[in-house]
Amino acid sequence: MPRLKLTIEYDGTRYVGWQVQPNGTSIQARLVRALEELLGEQVAVEAAGRTDAGVHATGQVVCFNTPRTLPLKAYWMGLNGLLPEDIAVVRAEEVPAEFDPRRWSHGKRYRYRVSNKPTRSPLRRFTHWEVFAPLQVEAMQRAAAHLVGRHDFSAFRASNCQATHALREVRRVDVQGTSRDEVSFTVEGTAFLKHMVRNLVGTLVEVGKGRRPEAWVAEVLASRDRKRAGPTAPPQGLVMEEVFYGDGPPPRTPGGTADEEGEE
Structure with missing residues (x-):
């Protein structure tokens, strides 16, 4: 068949x-x-x-x-x-008959888009999070570096996330764009927790607004406490861009099981 x-x-x-x-x-x-x-x-x-x-x-x-x-x-x-x-x-x-789109995935790439114009943008309202305060792009770039690697991302999971553990490997967090125009966040990893990308973005935007120092992101990650992180960015800015596959299912993680996928 x-x-x-x-x-x-x-x-x-x-x-x-x-x-x-x-x-x-x-x-x-x-x-x-x-x-x-x-x-x-x-x-x-x-x-x-x-x-x-x-x-x-x-x-x-x-x-x-x-x-x-x-x-x-x-x-x-x-x-x-x-x-x-x-x-x-x-x-x-x-x-192949055994192909499983979730279990054979070697990772995913998401992009989150922020409109940083000083006024609202009718053409971006369904595709961007509109943040009117000017964002410090370079500060967010430096803060994002703390998120790369294999960590416990409990501080960035939704309260109703059903994954049995929060260990995930994030391969890439890129912040690109121009303050007062458009800023995008590209996040790539092996798997994600529920609302994880949106919570990462909401936390980095707190740094971009100047409300928190860059090192605060590392403190939030280490705390494993969702209440310490920034707000959940709204859904309309998020795009699932690509799912990566190899010739078969990915290898088991150090804990002995494949990373479970949440939802975004």
Whole structure:
């Protein structure tokens, strides 16, 4: 039975998040509806990660099995004719039967965008966090260096995060942009806790505003106390950009188990 891997791009503004929920329309529900219309059968899909309401993606990865054999272009041309304008399939490929989009992931890259104009921006309101106070970009760059490495990120997890442990490896935190225009935060790691990227950004913005010194970020990380960190940045600035894969599942971490994925 063929196993298909789809790379999905979406604007999460109108949705309750990736996962099917009883309180509104999800991206998963719209994709399943389109797949079932295309294939004429029920389809179960698995995703690389769950994005929250309002969060966007350019590289969400979804897999499913189907007994039907169609040309690969049917899965992007055909599905895109059935999907709403704010969801699109950008790539389709056949993968081994054992491929698991979450467990085979070697890491993810997220980007968070901040509009730092002194006044609100109507064109950025669904894609950026609007911060009106001028941000010190270089200070945030230096503070971000404290977050790179394998650490206990308990101070940056949501209170209802269900992961059994908070050890995660962050490979990269880049802060780029210009004060009084646009600033972006690129975060890459093996796996993430619930709201982890948004909490990291909210903490770095406190430094950017001059409210906290750069070394405070290291103190928050070491404290493992969520109450010590900055606020959770709003969802609309966050984009799941890419999921990384190798030739098989990633190696086990030093603790003996693979890093668990939360949700963003």
